[in-house]
Amino acid sequence: MNRGIAILLSGSGRTLENLFENIQAGHLHASVEIVISSNPAAYGLERARRHNVRAEVVAPAPGEPVVTYSNRIFDLIDSLPCNLVVLAGFMRILEIPDRYLGRVMNIHPALLPAFGGRGMFGHNVHQAVIDSGARASGCTVHYVTNDVDAGPIVEQRVIGVRDDDDADALAQRVFEQEKLAYPRSIQLHLDGKLQIHGRRVLRLP
Ligand code: GAR
Secondary structure (H helix, E strand, C coil): CCCEEEEEECCCCHHHHHHHHHHHCCCCCCEEEEEEECCCCCHHHHHHHHCCCCEEECCCCCCCCHHHHHHHHHHHHHCCCCCEEEECCCCCCCCCCHHHCCCEEEEECCCCCCCCCCCCCCHHHHHHHHHHCCCEEEEEEEECCCCCCCCCEEEEEEEECCCCCCHHHHHHHHHHHHHHHHHHHHHHHHCCCEEEECCEEEECC
């Protein structure tokens, strides 16, 4: 089984660093073939280089249609031995070409299908959870489809919202759960143990 992954990010790359740590510790059997950033200033690029991983910027041109931008990214990944594309804090909308459906994963910092959709990333998500009065939050790993944050769910981890939580405190505890959920889900995919049936993802023994 090909264990190559491509990682797409836009920011600090904490998620990328967690994946590197899991690979180094032998908990995740994957090889990061490339890191692509939509943002030339993303610190995640620096983290990739420090791990001797190819780091590329593919920034959208002003007014560039989503489909053209997405094709530039997926055409680049086509040239590499990648079994899975991992979104790790990637803040642009993508159009997934048919050949990549079921091969792109995302992690979202809330319990989808609540608190997702356009504009729902990072801090905004946690503030929306607190403002809603919800007593639980968590993270969701899902396959990416062309409906934003609505693809088949692979894994969710749940935590309680505390009375004294603000968005930053909640984000920190959710991120601890993301660190567990994402490597596990990626490993299951690379081991061929996930099967998509409509909106559901079944786990093979
Ligand atoms: C993570 O918390 C992830 O859940 C979130 O971005 C953070 C990773 O960024 N993604 C989204 O909000 C996607 N809608 P980082 O690794 O650059 O810190």
